[in-house]
Amino acid sequence: MPEMKIENIAMDYEGEWNAVPCVDASLGSRHETNDAAVDDAAARWSGAFRSAKVYASTGDYGLAEIWVDGKRLQEIDLYSPSDRHGILVCSIDHLEAGFHTLEIRKSGRRNKRSSSCRLNLDYLELDFVKPLKVSYHQIVCVGDSITFGANVEDRPLGLYGRRLQGMLAVPVSVHGLSGASIRTVTSVLDAVAAPRKPELILWLAGMNDESPYSPMVQGIDRIRELMPEAELIVSNIPYNTFYSVEQNQRKADEVMQACRKTSVPCIDLYGLTHGNVRLHLPENTVHPNSEGHGVIASAFYREIMRRTYSFEPPVAPLPRSGR
Protein backbone atom coordinates (compact mmCIF):
# COMPACT_ATOMS: atom_id res chain seq x y z
CA MET A 1 0.00 0.00 0.00
CA PRO A 2 1.24 3.49 -0.79
CA GLU A 3 2.67 6.17 1.45
CA MET A 4 0.72 9.30 0.62
CA LYS A 5 0.77 12.92 1.62
CA ILE A 6 -2.07 14.62 3.45
CA GLU A 7 -1.86 18.40 3.17
CA ASN A 8 -2.70 20.50 6.21
CA ILE A 9 -5.69 22.04 4.42
CA ALA A 10 -7.30 18.60 4.16
CA MET A 11 -7.29 17.90 7.91
CA ASP A 12 -9.91 18.50 10.60
CA TYR A 13 -9.23 21.15 13.21
CA GLU A 14 -10.54 22.01 16.64
CA GLY A 15 -9.95 25.31 18.34
CA GLU A 16 -8.27 28.30 16.76
CA TRP A 17 -6.13 27.49 13.75
CA ASN A 18 -5.32 29.75 10.82
CA ALA A 19 -4.00 28.97 7.36
CA VAL A 20 -0.76 30.95 7.16
CA PRO A 21 0.87 31.59 3.77
CA CYS A 22 4.46 30.35 3.68
CA VAL A 23 6.49 29.92 0.51
CA ASP A 24 8.48 27.13 2.12
CA ALA A 25 5.44 25.14 3.20
CA SER A 26 3.84 22.36 1.24
CA LEU A 27 1.26 23.86 -1.14
CA GLY A 28 2.28 27.31 0.10
CA SER A 29 0.60 27.35 3.48
CA ARG A 30 0.63 25.75 6.91
CA HIS A 31 -1.87 25.80 9.75
CA GLU A 32 -0.94 27.60 12.98
CA THR A 33 -2.58 27.97 16.38
CA ASN A 34 -2.55 31.06 18.57
CA ASP A 35 0.12 31.81 21.21
CA ALA A 36 -2.02 31.25 24.28
CA ALA A 37 -0.61 28.99 26.99
CA VAL A 38 -3.66 26.74 27.01
CA ASP A 39 -4.36 23.35 25.48
CA ASP A 40 -7.16 24.63 23.29
CA ALA A 41 -6.47 23.28 19.80
CA ALA A 42 -6.01 20.03 17.93
CA ALA A 43 -5.54 18.86 14.36
CA ARG A 44 -6.92 15.47 13.41
CA TRP A 45 -6.83 12.88 10.66
CA SER A 46 -8.76 9.61 10.66
CA GLY A 47 -8.14 6.78 8.28
CA ALA A 48 -6.70 3.32 7.79
CA PHE A 49 -2.91 3.37 8.02
CA ARG A 50 -0.02 1.64 9.76
CA SER A 51 2.54 4.39 10.05
CA ALA A 52 2.53 8.17 10.08
CA LYS A 53 5.02 10.97 9.71
CA VAL A 54 4.24 14.52 10.81
CA TYR A 55 5.94 17.44 9.07
CA ALA A 56 5.95 21.00 10.41
CA SER A 57 8.04 24.14 10.64
CA THR A 58 10.24 24.64 13.68
CA GLY A 59 11.21 27.97 15.24
CA ASP A 60 9.59 29.98 17.98
CA TYR A 61 6.95 27.36 18.73
CA GLY A 62 5.75 25.32 21.68
CA LEU A 63 5.27 21.70 22.64
CA ALA A 64 2.80 19.47 20.82
CA GLU A 65 1.30 16.20 21.95
CA ILE A 66 0.80 13.31 19.57
CA TRP A 67 -2.24 11.19 20.27
CA VAL A 68 -3.34 8.03 18.47
CA ASP A 69 -6.80 6.57 19.03
CA GLY A 70 -7.31 8.71 22.11
CA LYS A 71 -4.02 7.74 23.78
CA ARG A 72 -1.14 10.13 24.31
CA LEU A 73 1.86 8.73 22.47
CA GLN A 74 4.56 11.32 22.82
CA GLU A 75 5.43 14.98 23.13
CA ILE A 76 7.31 16.86 20.43
CA ASP A 77 9.10 20.19 20.65
CA LEU A 78 8.64 22.50 17.68
CA TYR A 79 11.22 24.97 18.98
CA SER A 80 14.43 25.64 17.07
CA PRO A 81 16.75 28.67 17.32
CA SER A 82 16.05 29.62 13.71
CA ASP A 83 13.08 28.96 11.42
CA ARG A 84 13.20 25.68 9.54
CA HIS A 85 10.52 24.33 7.25
CA GLY A 86 9.26 20.94 6.10
CA ILE A 87 10.86 19.22 9.10
CA LEU A 88 9.94 15.66 10.05
CA VAL A 89 8.97 16.25 13.68
CA CYS A 90 7.38 12.92 14.51
CA SER A 91 7.44 9.41 13.10
CA ILE A 92 5.02 6.74 14.30
CA ASP A 93 5.76 3.22 13.14
CA HIS A 94 4.42 -0.24 13.79
CA LEU A 95 0.80 0.71 14.30
CA GLU A 96 -1.64 -2.11 13.85
CA ALA A 97 -2.75 -2.00 10.22
CA GLY A 98 -6.24 -0.54 10.49
CA PHE A 99 -8.36 2.45 11.27
CA HIS A 100 -6.73 5.09 13.49
CA THR A 101 -7.25 8.67 14.51
CA LEU A 102 -4.06 10.72 14.70
CA GLU A 103 -4.17 13.98 16.63
CA ILE A 104 -1.64 16.74 17.02
CA ARG A 105 -2.72 18.59 20.16
CA LYS A 106 -1.56 21.91 21.50
CA SER A 107 -0.16 21.38 25.00
CA GLY A 108 -0.16 25.05 26.00
CA ARG A 109 3.44 24.60 27.11
CA ARG A 110 6.85 25.53 25.68
CA ASN A 111 10.47 25.01 26.51
CA LYS A 112 12.40 27.80 28.25
CA ARG A 113 14.05 29.09 25.10
CA SER A 114 10.79 29.58 23.23
CA SER A 115 8.55 32.60 23.72
CA SER A 116 5.41 30.98 22.27
CA CYS A 117 3.16 28.00 22.86
CA ARG A 118 1.80 28.06 19.33
CA LEU A 119 1.88 25.04 17.04
CA ASN A 120 2.00 24.65 13.30
CA LEU A 121 1.35 21.80 10.93
CA ASP A 122 2.53 21.38 7.36
CA TYR A 123 1.57 17.90 6.17
CA LEU A 124 1.38 14.21 7.04
CA GLU A 125 2.75 11.18 5.26
CA LEU A 126 0.72 8.07 5.92
CA ASP A 127 1.25 4.48 4.94
CA PHE A 128 -2.30 3.60 3.98
CA VAL A 129 -3.83 0.15 4.38
CA LYS A 130 -7.13 -1.18 3.15
CA PRO A 131 -9.94 -0.01 5.44
CA LEU A 132 -11.67 -3.24 6.40
CA LYS A 133 -15.11 -1.67 6.68
CA VAL A 134 -14.94 -0.29 3.14
CA SER A 135 -16.65 -3.01 1.15
CA TYR A 136 -16.85 -1.38 -2.27
CA HIS A 137 -15.71 -3.41 -5.27
CA GLN A 138 -15.91 -0.60 -7.80
CA ILE A 139 -15.85 3.17 -7.50
CA VAL A 140 -16.50 5.47 -10.46
CA CYS A 141 -15.35 9.10 -10.67
CA VAL A 142 -17.23 11.34 -13.10
CA GLY A 143 -16.71 14.98 -13.87
CA ASP A 144 -15.11 17.46 -16.21
CA SER A 145 -11.51 18.33 -17.08
CA ILE A 146 -10.58 18.45 -13.39
CA THR A 147 -11.48 14.80 -13.02
CA PHE A 148 -9.69 14.12 -16.34
CA GLY A 149 -6.56 15.71 -14.88
CA ALA A 150 -5.96 18.47 -17.42
CA ASN A 151 -3.13 20.03 -15.39
CA VAL A 152 -1.77 16.80 -13.93
CA GLU A 153 1.68 16.03 -15.24
CA ASP A 154 1.77 12.45 -14.00
CA ARG A 155 -1.53 11.22 -15.43
CA PRO A 156 -3.03 8.77 -14.65
CA LEU A 157 -1.00 8.12 -11.48
CA GLY A 158 -1.56 11.61 -10.05
CA LEU A 159 -5.33 11.72 -10.62
CA TYR A 160 -7.45 11.96 -7.51
CA GLY A 161 -9.27 8.83 -8.67
CA ARG A 162 -6.04 6.87 -8.92
CA ARG A 163 -4.83 8.18 -5.57
CA LEU A 164 -8.07 7.03 -3.96
CA GLN A 165 -7.59 3.63 -5.55
CA GLY A 166 -4.30 3.38 -3.69
CA MET A 167 -5.65 4.77 -0.42
CA LEU A 168 -8.72 2.52 -0.35
CA ALA A 169 -7.44 -0.53 -2.26
CA VAL A 170 -10.58 -0.45 -4.39
CA PRO A 171 -10.65 -0.21 -8.20
CA VAL A 172 -11.54 3.32 -9.30
CA SER A 173 -12.64 4.02 -12.87
CA VAL A 174 -12.05 7.65 -13.88
CA HIS A 175 -14.24 9.46 -16.43
CA GLY A 176 -13.48 13.14 -16.83
CA LEU A 177 -14.89 14.95 -19.85
CA SER A 178 -12.93 18.10 -20.63
CA GLY A 179 -15.13 21.17 -20.99
CA ALA A 180 -18.30 19.19 -20.27
CA SER A 181 -21.27 20.73 -18.51
CA ILE A 182 -23.19 18.83 -15.85
CA ARG A 183 -25.86 18.03 -18.46
CA THR A 184 -23.26 16.52 -20.77
CA VAL A 185 -21.85 14.37 -17.97
CA THR A 186 -25.39 13.34 -17.04
CA SER A 187 -26.08 12.32 -20.64
CA VAL A 188 -23.29 9.71 -20.64
CA LEU A 189 -23.82 8.19 -17.20
CA ASP A 190 -25.69 5.25 -18.74
CA ALA A 191 -22.68 4.41 -20.91
CA VAL A 192 -19.69 5.14 -18.68
CA ALA A 193 -20.96 4.66 -15.10
CA ALA A 194 -23.89 2.23 -15.03
CA PRO A 195 -22.20 -0.68 -16.87
CA ARG A 196 -19.45 -0.73 -14.26
CA LYS A 197 -21.98 -1.32 -11.48
CA PRO A 198 -20.27 0.96 -8.98
CA GLU A 199 -21.23 0.88 -5.31
CA LEU A 200 -19.94 4.44 -4.98
CA ILE A 201 -19.91 7.33 -7.43
CA LEU A 202 -17.79 10.43 -6.85
CA TRP A 203 -18.81 13.50 -8.86
CA LEU A 204 -16.78 16.71 -8.86
CA ALA A 205 -19.09 19.18 -10.56
CA GLY A 206 -19.84 22.73 -11.51
CA MET A 207 -16.85 24.29 -13.24
CA ASN A 208 -18.48 24.50 -16.67
CA ASP A 209 -21.92 25.63 -15.54
CA GLU A 210 -22.82 29.23 -14.76
CA SER A 211 -25.78 28.06 -12.71
CA PRO A 212 -25.35 24.41 -11.72
CA TYR A 213 -28.36 23.96 -9.43
CA SER A 214 -30.98 22.56 -11.84
CA PRO A 215 -28.66 20.38 -13.94
CA MET A 216 -27.12 19.00 -10.75
CA VAL A 217 -30.48 18.01 -9.31
CA GLN A 218 -31.32 16.34 -12.63
CA GLY A 219 -27.93 14.61 -12.70
CA ILE A 220 -28.42 13.21 -9.21
CA ASP A 221 -31.91 12.03 -10.15
CA ARG A 222 -30.42 10.30 -13.20
CA ILE A 223 -27.86 8.48 -11.08
CA ARG A 224 -30.60 7.28 -8.75
CA GLU A 225 -32.64 6.12 -11.72
CA LEU A 226 -29.76 4.27 -13.37
CA MET A 227 -27.97 2.99 -10.27
CA PRO A 228 -30.45 2.99 -7.37
CA GLU A 229 -28.13 0.97 -5.13
CA ALA A 230 -25.08 3.16 -5.64
CA GLU A 231 -23.95 5.69 -3.05
CA LEU A 232 -23.03 9.14 -4.29
CA ILE A 233 -20.66 11.77 -2.94
CA VAL A 234 -20.46 15.10 -4.75
CA SER A 235 -17.83 17.80 -4.50
CA ASN A 236 -18.05 21.38 -5.64
CA ILE A 237 -15.19 23.03 -7.52
CA PRO A 238 -11.78 23.87 -6.09
CA TYR A 239 -10.72 27.49 -5.62
CA ASN A 240 -9.43 29.22 -8.74
CA THR A 241 -8.62 32.71 -9.97
CA PHE A 242 -9.84 32.13 -13.52
CA TYR A 243 -13.46 32.99 -12.72
CA SER A 244 -14.56 35.95 -10.62
CA VAL A 245 -15.27 35.49 -6.92
CA GLU A 246 -18.99 35.87 -7.62
CA GLN A 247 -18.94 33.31 -10.43
CA ASN A 248 -17.01 30.81 -8.34
CA GLN A 249 -19.19 31.32 -5.29
CA ARG A 250 -22.31 30.70 -7.36
CA LYS A 251 -20.87 27.55 -8.93
CA ALA A 252 -19.81 26.23 -5.53
CA ASP A 253 -22.96 27.22 -3.64
CA GLU A 254 -25.43 25.90 -6.19
CA VAL A 255 -23.81 22.45 -6.30
CA MET A 256 -24.10 22.32 -2.50
CA GLN A 257 -27.71 23.52 -2.65
CA ALA A 258 -28.56 20.81 -5.18
CA CYS A 259 -27.02 18.22 -2.87
CA ARG A 260 -28.94 19.52 0.13
CA LYS A 261 -32.15 19.40 -1.90
CA THR A 262 -31.51 15.77 -2.84
CA SER A 263 -29.91 14.69 0.47
CA VAL A 264 -26.58 13.84 -1.13
CA PRO A 265 -23.35 14.42 0.82
CA CYS A 266 -21.32 17.24 -0.69
CA ILE A 267 -17.73 18.20 -0.02
CA ASP A 268 -17.08 21.93 0.10
CA LEU A 269 -13.83 21.74 -1.84
CA TYR A 270 -14.13 25.42 -2.70
CA GLY A 271 -14.09 26.35 0.98
CA LEU A 272 -11.34 23.84 1.73
CA THR A 273 -9.00 25.24 -0.91
CA HIS A 274 -10.07 28.88 -0.74
CA GLY A 275 -7.23 31.30 -1.38
CA ASN A 276 -4.67 28.67 -2.35
CA VAL A 277 -3.07 29.76 -5.62
CA ARG A 278 -0.47 26.99 -5.67
CA LEU A 279 -3.08 24.37 -6.55
CA HIS A 280 -3.25 25.38 -10.19
CA LEU A 281 0.37 25.94 -11.12
CA PRO A 282 1.81 25.93 -13.71
CA GLU A 283 -1.33 26.24 -15.83
CA ASN A 284 -2.86 28.85 -13.52
CA THR A 285 -6.44 28.48 -14.74
CA VAL A 286 -9.04 26.19 -13.20
CA HIS A 287 -7.29 22.83 -13.18
CA PRO A 288 -5.61 21.56 -10.01
CA ASN A 289 -2.14 20.11 -10.48
CA SER A 290 -1.00 16.77 -9.10
CA GLU A 291 -0.69 18.18 -5.56
CA GLY A 292 -4.17 19.65 -5.94
CA HIS A 293 -5.46 16.22 -6.89
CA GLY A 294 -3.86 14.97 -3.69
CA VAL A 295 -6.04 17.40 -1.75
CA ILE A 296 -9.16 16.31 -3.66
CA ALA A 297 -8.36 12.65 -2.97
CA SER A 298 -7.89 13.44 0.72
CA ALA A 299 -11.22 15.27 0.84
CA PHE A 300 -13.12 12.37 -0.75
CA TYR A 301 -11.25 9.86 1.43
CA ARG A 302 -12.18 11.80 4.56
CA GLU A 303 -15.84 11.81 3.57
CA ILE A 304 -15.78 8.08 2.77
CA MET A 305 -14.18 7.37 6.17
CA ARG A 306 -16.76 9.52 7.95
CA ARG A 307 -19.59 7.63 6.32
CA THR A 308 -18.00 4.24 6.91
CA TYR A 309 -16.69 4.65 10.44
CA SER A 310 -19.37 7.07 11.65
CA PHE A 311 -17.33 9.85 13.14
CA GLU A 312 -18.14 13.50 12.91
CA PRO A 313 -15.96 16.47 12.04
CA PRO A 314 -15.51 19.25 14.63
CA VAL A 315 -18.72 21.23 14.99
CA ALA A 316 -17.21 24.68 15.34
CA PRO A 317 -16.45 26.50 12.08
CA LEU A 318 -12.77 26.96 11.50
CA PRO A 319 -11.18 30.36 11.11
CA ARG A 320 -9.75 30.71 7.65
CA SER A 321 -7.36 33.34 6.42
CA GLY A 322 -7.44 34.16 2.72
CA ARG A 323 -4.57 35.19 0.55
Added chain:
Amino acid sequence: MMRQFCCHPVAPPPAHIYLPTPGTRRSNPMDMHGYSRCRIYVLRSTENASIDLVIKGAPNEYGPYLQELGEQASQCDVTSDLSFVLRDISRYLVIEIPRLTGSWTIWAVPIHA
Protein backbone atom coordinates in the same frame (compact mmCIF):
# COMPACT_ATOMS: atom_id res chain seq x y z
CA MET B 1 -43.25 -28.90 -29.55
CA MET B 2 -42.14 -25.43 -30.35
CA ARG B 3 -38.62 -24.77 -29.21
CA GLN B 4 -38.31 -21.88 -26.79
CA PHE B 5 -35.53 -19.44 -27.57
CA CYS B 6 -34.28 -17.54 -24.62
CA CYS B 7 -32.46 -14.35 -25.30
CA HIS B 8 -30.37 -13.40 -22.28
CA PRO B 9 -29.76 -9.69 -22.12
CA VAL B 10 -26.10 -8.94 -22.44
CA ALA B 11 -24.60 -6.49 -20.01
CA PRO B 12 -23.90 -3.14 -21.63
CA PRO B 13 -20.23 -2.56 -22.39
CA PRO B 14 -18.18 -0.27 -20.14
CA ALA B 15 -17.60 2.65 -22.50
CA HIS B 16 -14.99 5.39 -22.35
CA ILE B 17 -15.35 8.95 -23.59
CA TYR B 18 -12.53 11.34 -24.37
CA LEU B 19 -12.97 15.01 -25.19
CA PRO B 20 -9.62 16.17 -26.55
CA THR B 21 -8.54 19.78 -26.07
CA PRO B 22 -5.38 21.63 -27.08
CA GLY B 23 -4.12 21.06 -23.53
CA THR B 24 -5.08 17.39 -23.30
CA ARG B 25 -3.90 15.67 -26.46
CA ARG B 26 -3.55 12.26 -24.86
CA SER B 27 -6.44 10.44 -23.25
CA ASN B 28 -6.22 8.70 -19.94
CA PRO B 29 -5.74 4.92 -20.25
CA MET B 30 -8.98 3.18 -21.20
CA ASP B 31 -9.46 -0.28 -19.70
CA MET B 32 -10.99 -2.57 -22.33
CA HIS B 33 -11.39 -5.36 -19.74
CA GLY B 34 -10.15 -8.06 -22.10
CA TYR B 35 -12.66 -7.46 -24.87
CA SER B 36 -11.07 -8.33 -28.22
CA ARG B 37 -12.81 -5.62 -30.25
CA CYS B 38 -14.02 -2.11 -29.76
CA ARG B 39 -15.86 0.47 -31.80
CA ILE B 40 -14.41 3.94 -31.96
CA TYR B 41 -16.75 6.86 -32.61
CA VAL B 42 -15.17 10.15 -33.63
CA LEU B 43 -17.91 12.76 -33.42
CA ARG B 44 -17.52 16.34 -34.56
CA SER B 45 -19.05 18.93 -32.23
CA THR B 46 -18.29 22.14 -34.18
CA GLU B 47 -18.21 23.25 -37.81
CA ASN B 48 -14.91 23.44 -39.69
CA ALA B 49 -13.22 21.01 -37.34
CA SER B 50 -10.53 18.50 -38.21
CA ILE B 51 -8.53 15.99 -36.26
CA ASP B 52 -5.75 13.43 -36.54
CA LEU B 53 -5.72 10.58 -34.05
CA VAL B 54 -3.56 7.60 -33.20
CA ILE B 55 -4.76 4.72 -31.03
CA LYS B 56 -2.15 2.96 -28.97
CA GLY B 57 -2.37 -0.07 -26.71
CA ALA B 58 -0.54 -1.67 -23.78
CA PRO B 59 -0.88 -4.77 -21.63
CA ASN B 60 -1.05 -2.75 -18.44
CA GLU B 61 -2.15 0.73 -17.52
CA TYR B 62 1.26 2.34 -17.39
CA GLY B 63 2.45 1.06 -20.75
CA PRO B 64 4.57 1.43 -22.77
CA TYR B 65 1.93 2.06 -25.40
CA LEU B 66 2.46 0.90 -28.97
CA GLN B 67 0.28 1.70 -31.97
CA GLU B 68 -2.58 -0.78 -32.28
CA LEU B 69 -2.79 -3.13 -35.25
CA GLY B 70 -4.56 -2.20 -38.49
CA GLU B 71 -4.74 0.84 -40.70
CA GLN B 72 -7.60 2.31 -38.70
CA ALA B 73 -5.51 2.74 -35.60
CA SER B 74 -4.23 5.91 -37.20
CA GLN B 75 -6.62 8.42 -38.75
CA CYS B 76 -5.55 11.63 -40.47
CA ASP B 77 -7.49 14.71 -41.48
CA VAL B 78 -10.85 13.56 -40.18
CA THR B 79 -13.38 16.32 -40.85
CA SER B 80 -16.73 14.62 -40.24
CA ASP B 81 -18.25 11.97 -37.98
CA LEU B 82 -16.51 8.63 -38.21
CA SER B 83 -17.01 5.17 -36.73
CA PHE B 84 -14.87 2.08 -37.10
CA VAL B 85 -14.01 -1.18 -35.34
CA LEU B 86 -10.61 -2.11 -33.98
CA ARG B 87 -9.85 -5.82 -33.65
CA ASP B 88 -7.44 -7.77 -31.44
CA ILE B 89 -7.14 -4.82 -29.12
CA SER B 90 -4.89 -4.50 -26.09
CA ARG B 91 -6.16 -4.51 -22.52
CA TYR B 92 -5.50 -0.75 -22.25
CA LEU B 93 -5.87 1.87 -24.97
CA VAL B 94 -4.91 5.53 -25.15
CA ILE B 95 -5.84 7.93 -27.91
CA GLU B 96 -3.31 10.53 -28.98
CA ILE B 97 -4.22 13.63 -30.97
CA PRO B 98 -1.30 14.99 -33.01
CA ARG B 99 -3.49 17.65 -34.63
CA LEU B 100 -6.77 19.21 -33.54
CA THR B 101 -9.06 22.03 -34.63
CA GLY B 102 -12.57 22.51 -33.29
CA SER B 103 -14.33 20.29 -30.76
CA TRP B 104 -14.63 16.52 -30.92
CA THR B 105 -16.04 13.73 -28.80
CA ILE B 106 -14.39 10.33 -29.05
CA TRP B 107 -15.99 7.16 -27.72
CA ALA B 108 -14.27 3.83 -27.27
CA VAL B 109 -16.87 1.11 -26.72
CA PRO B 110 -15.90 -2.55 -26.23
CA ILE B 111 -17.91 -4.98 -28.36
CA HIS B 112 -19.14 -8.34 -27.20
CA ALA B 113 -17.79 -11.23 -29.27
